[in-house]
Amino acid sequence: MALFxxxxxxxxxxxxxxxxxxRNFFLRGFPxxxxxxxxxxxxxxxxxxxxxxxxxxxxxxxxxxxxxxxxQAAWDALPDEQKNRPGFNQRPTAITLP
Amino acid sequence: xxxxxxxxxxxxxxxxxxPTLNTGNEGQVWYNSTTGTLRSLVxxxxxxxxxxxxxxxxxxxxxxxxxxxxxxGGSNTPAxxxxxxxxxxxxxxxxxxxxxLNTARTGLGGSGFGTQTAAAVxxxxxxxxxxxxxxxxxxxxxxxxxxxxxxxxxxxxxxxVAQCGIQTAGLSFGGGSGYALPSVATTLEYDGxxxxxxxxLNTAxxxQAAGIQTAALGMLANDTTGKxxxxxxxxxxTAVANRNTGRAQIVGFGTQALATIAxxxxxxxxxxxxxxTEQWDGTAWSISPATLGTATRxxxxxxxxxxxxxxxxxxGFSTNxxxxxxxxxxxxxxxxxxxxxxxxxLNTARSSLAGAGTQTASLAFGGYNGTANVTSSESYxxxxxxxxxxxxxxxxxxxxxGTQTAALGFGGYTTTQSAAxxxxxxxxxxSVNSMNTARNGLAGAGTQTAGLAFGGFTTANTGAxxxxxxxxxxxxxxSMNTARRGLGGVGTQTAALAFGGFTTAASNAxxxxxxxxxxxxxxSMxTARYGVAGAGIQTAAIIMGGAAPGLGPLTxxxxxDGxxxxxxxxxxxxxxxxxxxGTQTAALAxxGSPNTAATEEWTGTPSTGxxxxxxxx
Numbered sequence: 001m002a003l004f005x006x007x008x009x010x011x012x013x014x015x016x017x018x019x020x021x022x023r024n025f026f027l028r029g030f031p032x033x034x035x036x037x038x039x040x041x042x043x044x045x046x047x048x049x050x051x052x053x054x055x056x057x058x059x060x061x062x063x064x065x066x067x068x069x070x071x072q073a074a075w076d077a078l079p080d081e082q083k084n085r086p087g088f089n090q091r092p093t094a095i096t097l098p
Numbered sequence: 099x100x101x102x103x104x105x106x107x108x109x110x111x112x113x114x115x116x117p118t119l120n121t122g123n124e125g126q127v128w129y130n131s132t133t134g135t136l137r138s139l140v141x142x143x144x145x146x147x148x149x150x151x152x153x154x155x156x157x158x159x160x161x162x163x164x165x166x167x168x169x170x171g172g173s174n175t176p177a178x179x180x181x182x183x184x185x186x187x188x189x190x191x192x193x194x195x196x197x198x199l200n201t202a203r204t205g206l207g208g209s210g211f212g213t214q215t216a217a218a219v220x221x222x223x224x225x226x227x228x229x230x231x232x233x234x235x236x237x238x239x240x241x242x243x244x245x246x247x248x249x250x251x252x253x254x255x256x257x258x259v260a261q262c263g264i265q266t267a268g269l270s271f272g273g274g275s276g277y278a279l280p281s282v283a284t285t286l287e288y289d290g291x292x293x294x295x296x297x298x299l300n301t302a303x304x305x306q307a308a309g310i311q312t313a314a315l316g317m318l319a320n321d322t323t324g325k326x327x328x329x330x331x332x333x334x335x336t337a338v339a340n341r342n343t344g345r346a347q348i349v350g351f352g353t354q355a356l357a358t359i360a361x362x363x364x365x366x367x368x369x370x371x372x373x374x375t376e377q378w379d380g381t382a383w384s385i386s387p388a389t390l391g392t393a394t395r396x397x398x399x400x401x402x403x404x405x406x407x408x409x410x411x412x413x414g415f416s417t418n419x420x421x422x423x424x425x426x427x428x429x430x431x432x433x434x435x436x437x438x439x440x441x442x443x444l445n446t447a448r449s450s451l452a453g454a455g456t457q458t459a460s461l462a463f464g465g466y467n468g469t470a471n472v473t474s475s476e477s478y479x480x481x482x483x484x485x486x487x488x489x490x491x492x493x494x495x496x497x498x499x500g501t502q503t504a505a506l507g508f509g510g511y512t513t514t515q516s517a518a519x520x521x522x523x524x525x526x527x528x529s530v531n532s533m534n535t536a537r538n539g540l541a542g543a544g545t546q547t548a549g550l551a552f553g554g555f556t557t558a559n560t561g562a563x564x565x566x567x568x569x570x571x572x573x574x575x576x577s578m579n580t581a582r583r584g585l586g587g588v589g590t591q592t593a594a595l596a597f598g599g600f601t602t603a604a605s606n607a608x609x610x611x612x613x614x615x616x617x618x619x620x621x622s623m624x625t626a627r628y629g630v631a632g633a634g635i636q637t638a639a640i641i642m643g644g645a646a647p648g649l650g651p652l653t654x655x656x657x658x659d660g661x662x663x664x665x666x667x668x669x670x671x672x673x674x675x676x677x678x679x680g681t682q683t684a685a686l687a688x689x690g691s692p693n694t695a696a697t698e699e700w701t702g703t704p705s706t707g708x709x710x711x712x713x714x715x
Contacts, residue, residue, distance in 0.1 A: 003187070003194050003244075011440060011696055014481050017670060019437035019701055023149045026194045028653070029671040031692050039195040040152030071692060074468065081513075087555070087584045087600030087628050088495060088511070088539060089450070089466065092692055093650040 004098060005037045005044055006060035009052035021046055028098070031067035034060045036097055061097050068092050110136070118660065135711045143377070143388040143428045145360075146435065149192040151412055154419035155182060159210030159219040160398035161262075164408045164425060165190035166214040167400035170241070171222060173204035174419040179232075180204075181224040185241070187214055188400070188410065188423070191667040197245040201237050205257030205274070207347070207396050208306045208319060212265040213403055215243035218288065221256040221273060232277040238288075240265060252286055252293050260307035262314050262402050266290035269311040269330070272303050274320070281320065285330070287311060297334045301326055306350030308357040308378075308402050315354045315378065322346045322364050327378070329354060341376050341383045348372075349399035349411050355380040356406030358426055361394045361414065371395045371416055375426070392422050401426070434657045434664045436702025441686060442482035446474045449691035450629075452498030453677035454505035454522075457684040457699055461486075461502045461522065462677050464510060466494035468693040471512060475527065477502055478686065478697070489527045491518045495538035495584075497554075498677070500546035506566065508551060511538035515556055519571070521546060531570045535562050541587025541632075543594035543611075550591045550611070555583035559601060563616070565591055576615040580607050586632030586641055586678070593636040595658065600628035604646040608658070610636060621662045625654050631678030633685040634658070640700060642687045645674035651691065657682060657702065669698050 004026065010033055017027055025038030025046070035052065037043040047054065055063070071092040075083065082089065111117075111128040116137060127138045151169070157179075158172025167188040173179045181203040185196035203222035210219045218240045225232035234255035239246040252259075252270065259273030268288035274281050281303045285296035299305075304320035305328075312332035318324040318341075325340035341359065348362035357378040363369045371393035375386040394414035401409025407428045414420045444462065451465030458480030465472050473488035489507055496510030503524035510516045517536035520527045533551060540554030549566035553559075561578030564571045578596060585599030592613035599605045606626035608619045627644030634640050637660035645651045653668035673690025680686045685700040 003196060011443065013442040013697070014440060016440040019439045022437040022439065022667065022670070023192065025152060026189070026192045027670050029696070038152065038192060040193070042152060067692075071468075089691070090645065095650070 007047045007052040007054045008033045009050040030064045032063040143386045145424045148423040148425040151421040154421040155413050156396040156415045157204045157207045159206035161210045162214045163404045168214045169398045171203050171206045179225045208260045211261040211263045211268045216265040217241040218265050221259045223257045258304045260305035262307035263311040267311040272305045299335045308352040309354035313354040317350045339382045347395035349397045351399040351401030351409035352406035363395045438669050438698045441697035441699040444695040447695035448689050449675040450494035451677045452496040453679045454498045454500040455502035455679050457680035457686045459502040460679045464496040497540050497542040499542045504546040506546045509540045533571045534573045539583035541585045543589040544591040548591040553585045578616045579618045584628035586630040588632045588634045588639045589636040595636045598630040623663045629674030631676040633678040633680045634682040638682040640682045640685050
């Protein structure tokens, strides 16, 4: 059985995920409103309650990669003096979903 | 009579208050003249609540450690023990589902050996509503962290066979041979391929196991009057000291030299379950002051792969099947714990912003929205952010201090380093006297009228420290020991803490400020990082997220107790250059990079040491 459920859901702010949710299942947010959720009854229920759209891992990864690629392009377009600042405003790094 | 002086080479300290309760004072004895008591700081043994199993169950196989545990199989059907095939993996904070067993089964209490990525389980049973329909298994399966594979079966079908060791050097002993049939005394050793016979137990029974293949401990677990314990040396079992309380369906974990059992019942199914815990020190059992939060039997013990000082009791049965996980620790500190929850989203998504205030009354201002510096300022009421009048100078990597209604913003980066300072009175920002050293990526501490600025970047990293008196900045003679940028800071003008940052690499250094000088502290953060957010005071702080080369943005959270950093449950979103506010137990982190409007709220319980009063009874 897969370890995680993948989906997109919009973070609506307060109450979107609770401390109890965090104790009950794995939950990690990624660019593109992608959420990786522990594959359990409570995790699946959380994604459904948040009007989440379940994705395959490949689909979720594609969304994240597209977001990161766009962010990298925006960063690449910055003037050099904005980019050569180690420790600040680093070029977005590729993300591999768990 | 032997005195403490003769034993420890020291006299008992005579003090008016207890010393700092940290590891440096573990085992020390002192006389508190205020309370008139002889006091000491000794190990605490305590159970605490941990993350819940995704499914309530009992009688599953289990092993691993408190940060990498696993359970497999088990039951949660009261009418028929048809058995489960699910696997659950514990990360130290939460459970996730793993690969399914090929053979669904229960009757695995005490069974299972190995780590989360190299485990094995054998035996068990399924049965219908009536006992005689029980089907016993000899099946062995190995787990690689994602899937179970059927391998060589045990020579005999057994349920609840006690198991310990690793996947390539496992030990199985005792167990049940079938419904209403006697237990066995046999021992089997597993080499990763084959099962061979080991020495027989002195008492045929169902046991819980601790230790390894060549140094195991068997703890009697199916006799409500029995208390027996046996030790194995790789070839022979020897009966050793009995436990204090006879009970069945306990859980156990640990090593041959340091083991723990808990829970169970003493008078048959339907009788109340125990919360009582006993600990084995290699020679004798003693009843621990630690008691389970939830009385249970037939739970799953995890911790035999560890040192014996900690373990988990997952699931089990009380009046119904349980999903609870309870964590045992033997330490001078109660464990730090807590959880992150989502807060209201910022109106302007941004990173590298500054802030002030508390978790429920916070202010955020300035920053970078991914394409430009911003002036926007927002206030938080514990639920939502509301736009307030903007700061005068758009900038990122700015620093702030004070409260929601009386804040100070200073430094930062416009198109170059800034020394600008602005003061917030709850309704508007006013430009005031600038800092002496223009810089960005700095840290700060204190209030609107008594502030401190330190570290950051000019044309190079700086450790310069300036104090603010409500009107002007003064450069102080003492600089930080490690010049750095992107660091975190908390505290007051005269008692501050600096942590993390970037030198030529990510830093994990911690420095303490006493109003005059900086001292590098011996304890470093667990994860070196920059672009960190912090909250709290000099002796009780929290560090949230950040970034590290090669790792990117982080979710890692650590708590500072005045002496050490301790990892606690991570944030949901990996970000650096957030703003932090609040306290160690009620913190707020907003914004961050990659650019976001998200806010997370931390509610935590810090690690605390508790001094014990020594008595003559």
